[in-house]
Amino acid sequence: MTTPARSDPDVLVIGAGVVGLCCAWFLRRAGRSVTVVDRGEVGDPAACSAGNTGFVGTQGAAPLAEPGVPATGVRWLFSPESPFSVRPRLDGALLAWLWHFRRHCTERHAHAGFETLLALKQRSLALLREMCAEDELAGMLTERGMILACHTEQGYAKARRTIPAATARGVPLRDLDRTELARLEPGVDFAVAGALLNEEGAALRIPAFLVGLGRALRARGVDVVTGAEVRGFEVAGRRVRAVRTARGDLRPAEVVVAAGVWSAACAGMLDVGLTLQPAKGYTVTVPAGPGTPTRPVLLSEGKVAVMPLGDRVRVGGTLELSGMDASVSPRRVDGILHTARRYLPGLDTGRRLDVWSGLRPCTPDSLPLIGRVGGYDNVSVATGHGHIGMGLAPAGGELLAQLVTGVEPGLPLETFALDRFRKGTS
Numbered sequence: 001m002t003t004p005a006r007s008d009p010d011v012l013v014i015g016a017g018v019v020g021l022c023c024a025w026f027l028r029r030a031g032r033s034v035t036v037v038d039r040g041e042v043g044d045p046a047a048c049s050a051g052n053t054g055f056v057g058t059q060g061a062a063p064l065a066e067p068g069v070p071a072t073g074v075r076w077l078f079s080p081e082s083p084f085s086v087r088p089r090l091d092g093a094l095l096a097w098l099w100h101f102r103r104h105c106t107e108r109h110a111h112a113g114f115e116t117l118l119a120l121k122q123r124s125l126a127l128l129r130e131m132c133a134e135d136e137l138a139g140m141l142t143e144r145g146m147i148l149a150c151h152t153e154q155g156y157a158k159a160r161r162t163i164p165a166a167t168a169r170g171v172p173l174r175d176l177d178r179t180e181l182a183r184l185e186p187g188v189d190f191a192v193a194g195a196l197l198n199e200e201g202a203a204l205r206i207p208a209f210l211v212g213l214g215r216a217l218r219a220r221g222v223d224v225v226t227g228a229e230v231r232g233f234e235v236a237g238r239r240v241r242a243v244r245t246a247r248g249d250l251r252p253a254e255v256v257v258a259a260g261v262w263s264a265a266c267a268g269m270l271d272v273g274l275t276l277q278p279a280k281g282y283t284v285t286v287p288a289g290p291g292t293p294t295r296p297v298l299l300s301e302g303k304v305a306v307m308p309l310g311d312r313v314r315v316g317g318t319l320e321l322s323g324m325d326a327s328v329s330p331r332r333v334d335g336i337l338h339t340a341r342r343y344l345p346g347l348d349t350g351r352r353l354d355v356w357s358g359l360r361p362c363t364p365d366s367l368p369l370i371g372r373v374g375g376y377d378n379v380s381v382a383t384g385h386g387h388i389g390m391g392l393a394p395a396g397g398e399l400l401a402q403l404v405t406g407v408e409p410g411l412p413l414e415t416f417a418l419d420r421f422r423k424g425t426s
């Protein structure tokens, strides 16, 4: 039976994580009436956007698939401190994903991926500066640079080799000598072989940014409906006529699926497959102390992120292809903190104020899926922002809005096409 509809919008966005909210922001800015539905609250801990480390800016634009990864991956599988792991299981979708991932572990793909991700991150940073100039988002973005700390000489040499490619594309990444490191972070004991500084390293306050964005959207007339799980679609020919939610049916002109890792299930209700895997990660929040850095630090070889949050520090890491399982592995959490102490021996990790896990929506080439769904005239998808979704979502939202409103896109949309793995164009 159909429940009476709220007022039907031009566009219905499914998912109020950072991706859905950014899509809504740019669709609204383009003059569309927009409703966002989510099964939880804005900033709900179940969403991947709610507990992450909030690194944004131009650092970290490398795709996960790199030339050395398959060889290192075998060793990583057996270590609780490894940054990347796969829970072995017979799952056709996972095997296909891994096959595409392996295919992307080449210099050519890594270089092309870096170029695209960097363009998205640069555009996102510019957009975040605009967004965070609005009252509701004031103070959510801080730009104090980001330190890339390298524990080993080998890691330091590898990091330094990335400087020419980054600076050639306008990223202010440079070597940091010990004196300057001590001047930037006085009193912090860095057990490192060396460090780099990206002056465009920036940070978002998480989950406050999300909650503020939800408030800002409402203030601009977007209907953000929580507790409204999408349970099905009514389809007529090539169009979705109605979206069935726990809080009633809606009949929008356009539907955008931006439901993070759950986008695969949503698209599945329309018989559409997405090349997407959940990649679990954890953040642990501990008290800040004298040994705590005051700006974001990325622990290079360990791929662990350290984000100061006033009187606390959030430490995040691991990427575990574990299926739709967000349970916390104490072994992995210990591994993250152990890695953090190797670089920052003064970090007080004895008292854990919060432990959070989230599922990143990952594609094999680390590029988002942004595009129209084949077979439908009014359905699009925006997901797959992976390990750097906070830093990609604004530019991704702008692209999605350009696609839906028929405006010339800022980047070629073929790069993000949903069927690129099936067609072999990626």
Ligand SMILES: Cc1cc2nc3c(=O)[nH]c(=O)nc-3n(C[C@H](O)[C@H](O)[C@H](O)COP(=O)(O)OP(=O)(O)OC[C@H]3O[C@@H](n4cnc5c(N)ncnc54)[C@H](O)[C@@H]3O)c2cc1C
Binding pocket: 014, 015, 016, 017, 018, 019, 020, 037, 038, 039, 040, 044, 046, 047, 048, 049, 050, 051, 052, 053, 054, 055, 056, 228, 229, 230, 231, 258, 259, 260, 261, 262, 263, 266, 279, 280, 281, 282, 283, 305, 316, 317, 357, 358, 359, 360, 361, 383, 384, 385, 386, 387, 388, 389, 390, 391, 392
């Ligand atoms: C440990 C960790 C650290 C990270 N650190 C960083 C970082 O420092 N910088 C960075 O850029 N990125 C980081 N990320 C990645 C980033 O968090 C993600 O890329 C991003 O949050 C994905 O956002 P999303 O909106 O696609 O998904 P989500 O935030 O998961 O949002 C999806 C939403 O869809 C809703 N939904 C699902 N199904 C339905 C349904 N049927 N009906 C209605 N609603 C539905 C969910 O409730 C949810 O709110 C990190 C991730 C992890 C796990």
